[in-house]
Amino acid sequence: MANIREVAKHAGVGVGTVSRAINGSGYVAEETKKRILAIADELGYNPNELVRSLIHNRTGIVGIVVPDMENPFFSKLLKYIEIELYKNDYKTLICNTIGISNREQDFIDMLKQNVVDGIITSAHSLENEAYHGLNKPVVALERNLGPHIPRIHSDHKKGGRLAAKLLLEAGCRNVLQFGCSFRTDTPDNDRHTEFRRVMEEHGISVKTVEKSWSMAEYDYYRKVMAQYIDIYREVDGVFSTDIGGLYCLDMAAHRGIQVPGQLKIVGYDAIDVTRLFTPELTSIAQDIRGLARACVDTMMNLLAGKAVKMEQVLDVSVQRGETV
Amino acid sequence: MANIREVAKHAGVGVGTVSRAINGSGYVAEETKKRILAIADELGYNPNELVRSLIHNRTGIVGIVVPDMENPFFSKLLKYIEIELYKNDYKTLICNTIGISNREQDFIDMLKQNVVDGIITSAHSLENEAYHGLNKPVVALERNLGPHIPRIHSDHKKGGRLAAKLLLEAGCRNVLQFGCSFRTDTPDNDRHTEFRRVMEEHGISVKTVEKSWSMAEYDYYRKVMAQYIDIYREVDGVFSTDIGGLYCLDMAAHRGIQVPGQLKIVGYDAIDVTRLFTPELTSIAQDIRGLARACVDTMMNLLAGKAVKMEQVLDVSVQRGETV
């Protein structure tokens, strides 16, 4: 690997001239420039980006922390964040926190050690304190990291309200809702409190169950879903993540329960595959591209030292399906 | 941000001593070590990893290139590659090539410029020549980059054979297969040639259609699928990617075509969600975790300068479903 000094030697000039020729910065005679570029090409010279990063104190890498990128919601989010970062000339370093305890702390350390210029995080494995004092760009996605860190999330309160409205108008009297990790105080839990509030306001009883949904542990969750439906026999409406909703749909199909006739289902996230089911799953859609864009825009502003909004709330909408 | 010099000054020692104390390398009195560590902590000192990377010529980052990480197959692959890399103390930089022409070249450049230590690539956007001469670790996943670059892929020939066998034994006489991008010479296309070979060996006619399947462009693909089934009315068996198979299942449901009674479907990849459909999709499963492990193991060996197998073929298997 040839370095700048060798190019300079071969071209019979100083390293400074080579640097300017390569970067197109500062003065350099057209003649010499051409010669330098030719020699650099001939020698297969490639500037060491590591050094540039060191000098400019910027690697051009942003770290993204997600709980599980296999989850369709996060894989889509990741995709669009990567695209947006690329548009801004930044690269994307990823981190899956699920199952491994201090991955998130590792990423924070990388921020301190100048490996990444900033972090966008949507994981919940660490206490907020880990982010304190850290005077570097951090964006919280669907998470609250304290007053000094900008947060971006969907309007889950509206999401819960929309779901409640759908089931109310469909005439449900006994509903069951599945939620994930109520312990952590995250924006997306708002949908469940709001859902319950609206339902109870109309005199409808709501059973709430905490359950995480993964597609992979198929047999386990299938059994779990069947059990809940056995326990709450009178249930005529379900509100859950899409995956939970799909498990529910599956269970109904196997038991001959009519959907939406006897049982109505509203999912959350409106992941693409929900539209391939028959009946199509009715679901509350988040604006994933909008979230990605907001995260990256905010990160860019932080990196540029500009002021940013401390909270951005994105709209949600109903994906009309056939399960309500 | 305090640097090593400041720590040295505050501790009243030389920078070398601080370095040894922090890294636990070389001699340093227990007494001074304790003092240095305390002061480093107090000053919030963090070694600049960029400099270490520069000195050791190793960033500890591996780049992964995939066509579309929103595709469940790739999102799962990405997840397990990230986990395996983490176990080996490496970080994961990602790159989505779909829709953007020179993303892949960008990554190759990053390899030349010492941003990443190696690349695992499963994209098909560039000619093999781009990887020639490049004397750095590259692993080709489901792709052939020439004789000097190790390649890892599933046994797609067996995959095609298994699919053919399923449809043959189910009594299909007119089958349709959907494939992706036959232009590029990639291992996964073997399944279609082998499928056709086996079917024709048994006197069954095979229609082959080239179509890329994405979940997102729902309405478009739904229409396309309906058109093909209209054109090939006599079709009683379909072999496709899972997504294509699910579109087909959806179409059948809407037209009242019995599956597997009138139409049999075999998918490919056995993505998790296929099990949530009723009927469950019969599909050929790849060993995604095995692929991830093989890629990372091979990458680690390349990075360590060890010899590696130039070709690794992983087994595939039938995921029994209800569509055949």
Next chain:
DNA sequence: TTGTATGCGTTATCAG
């Protein structure tokens, strides 16, 4: 056991 000097590959500054 410790401190100093040199090098890693660039960019930026400043005389020339």
Next chain:
DNA sequence: CTGATAACGCATACAA
């Protein structure tokens, strides 16, 4: 327009 040289922050060999 060009070339030396100081930084960037750390690790390491070597001298003390």
